[in-house]
């Protein structure tokens with residue numbers, strides 16, 4: 309990552325407290341984080357620690373109890389079409405075809421341009437031949453790619469991905485990571501990627517934000533200084549992975 | 563397909579035969595057989611009454627039902643989207659719901675007199691509540707993810723309703739529309755027995771009052787059943803298209 313690149317997303321003093329059966333539950337506690345323009349940051353943490361909550365706040369869907377999120381210096385208070393949230397494949401609209409889904413955010417464009425964009429993104433995510441298909445007839449991985457295509461089609465500068473590949477089988481998951489990296493390198497989006505899969509984070513991220521258990525804070529940020537494509541059996545890769553295992557306090561053997 | 567037609571038509575044949583046998587066994591004044599009833603349908607058709615009454619009934623249902631549809635769905639969606647509006651109006655709706663639409667007949671006649679308007683009003687009432695309640699529930703059952711995705715692409719309230727909420731709720735709405743159309747058809751017949759001088763419901767009471775013509779009564783009942791069936795299968799077809807495109811069954 310070029311050190312000169314500016315800060316895109318800036319999180320300051322972020323806390324989130326939910327009402328619970330007995331009083332309240334503190335989920336996030338005083339988080340600070342800067343994400344640089346064009347950076348791919350993975351947020352890694354145990355289940356229930358508040359990763360989705362964090363991403364939803366950054367996406368403008370949920371208001372934090374305290375603290376602020378600013379993007380390009382402007383405070384986030386609601387969702388914005390320049391920053392698209394990709395939901396774990398459930399976000400595709402079942403009443404629209406592949407084409408209709410990708411065109412969803414392009415209504416303001418003239419017909420010709422819209423068609424061109426749809427075509428481009430259909431091809432980019434490898435859904436050629438399925439333009440008129442409804443989501444129910446697509447596989448999980450295809451739905452996921454469709455949702456990514458729909459997001460990319462409006463040319464956002466930030467993408468939020470909440471465990472986007474969690475429901476896929478391990479082979480498809482690997483392929484999807486490869487595709488995401490390819491797209492990221494081609495379009496240079498800023499990406500916040502939530503996962504609880506250590507390998508996934510080491511394969512993708514420029515930096516890995518490790519969150520503690522609830523009430524969560526940022527426990528550590530690990531820089532991943534490896535060129536893409538990453539060799540999963542290289543010394544460097546394994547070192548980073550080991551550091552994360554150690555940081556989380558997991559033994560290495562099963 | 564052929565098999566299904568065969569099975570269905572043999573069912574009808576068996577029923578017709580049973581009807582014929584029962585009519586033959588009973589006193590003729592108690593149960594007219596199939597033939598007299600067919601003759602009665604013919605008589606109505608020749609006199610031009612059949613078409614006139616069917617059109618009269620359909621006219622009332624069309625107006626009452628469509629007015630309910632265009633008001634109840636938006637209102638139901640608005641209630642579903644707004645917690646305070648729902649809190650304010652829901653008790654009222656729940657109080658009205660158990661009142662049979664027929665309970666409104668005296669009020670309808672008081673306000674609109676004997677005539678089309680009364681019948682249309684009753685059908686409107688009968689259709690409005692189920693449609694409004696179904697729309698409200700459809701909004702409650704929406705997938706939050708779809709709503710968020712819609713908002714994320716910059717849709718305002720109205721666009722969100724038009725492009726996300728309505729299509730997402732459509733399968734549920736179509737079921738409610740079909741059931742409600744059935745109710746409307748039940749109500750029009752009942753309303754016509756009291757509040758107007760034409761239509762299939764009127765035909766039934768009139769045939770009895772004017773000389774105990776039970777062949778005409780049963781002819782009227784058959785027509786009511788037949789048209790009800792056609793209305794139902796019309797909406798069901800829409801429903802099926804919608805379901806198929808989303809991959810639910812056939």
Ligand SMILES: Nc1ncnc2c1ncn2[C@@H]1O[C@H](COP(=O)(O)OP(=O)(O)OP(=O)(O)O)[C@@H](O)[C@H]1O
Pocket residue numbers: 326327328335353354355356357358359360361362504
């Ligand atoms: N709307 C809400 N109301 C109350 N509590 C909530 C709400 N949303 C989340 N929580 C609570 O906040 C905590 C964090 O939830 P969150 O979904 O952010 O976790 P997560 O890190 O994404 O977990 P996972 O890895 O399992 O997806 C959980 O304890 C959850 O019960």
Ligand SMILES: [Mg+2]
Pocket residue numbers: 359360361470
């Ligand atoms: Mg989560």
